[in-house]
Amino acid sequence: DQQVKQNSPSLSVQEGRISILNCDYTNSMFDYFLWYKKYPAEGPTFLISISSIKDKNEDGRFTVFLNKSAKHLSLHIVPSQPGDSAVYFCAATPPGTYKYIFGTGTRLKVLA
């Protein structure tokens, strides 16, 4: 039972345009969400996070939006660059646990 879902396995975007990566979750008790980026042959690296008391968090070209009623979050990358080509994972933390639950990932390809 996948509690964190990334329904798009892959996405291609032209350089300079916006990339939108989506993530859905099933448990309304999740209170903290993160996005990680992963290049081939490397470990995932933290990108941006958002707590459930906010609906938006920005860090440079990266913005995460949280829609709690829809149990949906999205990562916007503007403008997209070829170096953004990677696999992106969203993750959620159930309250009262030490665990992170990850989605299956979306492979982003930014075309030059």
Add this chain to the structure above:
Amino acid sequence: DAGITQSPRHKVTETGTPVTLRCHQTENHRYMYWYRQDPGHGLRLIHYSYGVKDTDKGEVSDGYSVSRSKTEDFLLTLESATSSQTSVYFCAISDNGAGLEDTQYFGPGTRLTVL
């Protein structure tokens, strides 16, 4: 970058042999995690530790055991490796155990092939 190393980085072994993967951190973080990454499944938690000698199971713990005898080392053991355990294994650490504003830092991964 967080000081996390994994060894070995690559290993090929045969079905039925025991295998131990090591994760070493220099950050003095309390929480340590082992994940496996497989196509179509993302990152799945195998086991985690919330302190020295304190461990618990994740979602895919069958066939794996762990030990943590000191803060900096977290060992993952496959008692009798099977082909289904061919995967890329990642270790991660965190300071606040998935609390608010916590962040996990990942090691570079170990690619394990079981023939």
